[in-house]
Amino acid sequence: MSPPLLKISHLEVRYGDLIGVADVSLEVPKGAVVALLGSNGAGKTTVLNAVAGIATASGGTVEFKGENIAGQPAYAIVRKGLALSPEGWRLFAQQSVENNLLLGATPLADRARIPRLLDRAYTVFPRLAERRLQRAGTMSGGERQMLAVARALMSEPELLLLDEPSLGLAPAIVDVMYDSFSALHKDGQTILLAEQSVDLALETADYAYVLQVGRTVLKGPAKEMLDNPDVQRIYLGVE
Structure with missing residues (x-):
């Protein structure tokens, strides 16, 4: 079995x-969709921010393609092949849709790839x-979310x-x-x-992890987690 693309320990x-x-x-195996589940405040955003270099790890490791990237700055991490579409979009509201997308391509060394990535x-x-x-600031919330994801894709992340x-x-x-x-x-x-x-993520994902108060408390194949009552009742507080 090949090593995972991302391994957090x-x-x-x-x-x-x-x-x-x-x-x-x-x-996170290469080519997979992995869902990180949990109620508000469980630590999901903090985990993603730590992977992306926005939050600093106080302990443990974040290995991407076998390299521990914990503690490296965000600008260095995105160039390694990771991109974050953050909660709340964080778009340049006064810039056009296309300019926002072009800003997402800033980490690319080969600028010739930009037209293909725009397409x-x-x-x-x-x-x-x-x-x-x-202008991005005049779009609906759904359109802004699309733009945030598309901007992240512009760096062609692994x-x-x-x-x-x-x-x-x-x-x-x-x-x-x-x-x-x-x-x-x-x-x-x-x-x-x-x-x-929960249902939305598990229908899309191959594998899932559940967080509770900043800890991994449950993991398994997404299809099995859909039928696991502990996901709903215990860890997410849903009856």
């Missing part, structure tokens, strides 16, 4: 005296092609990190987003997906 993240993540371990972004999210000259992509979106837009993730998966894109929507 006993990750700990502290903010002063506060513990954001206490003990998280997980693996890919517009193919994955056709609505962005229709709005390529529109591993795409998605933080709460369905949060606050209308059901029809959520369906569009997840159809796009499934298409990316079929094309071989590796994805680590943090979600509060």
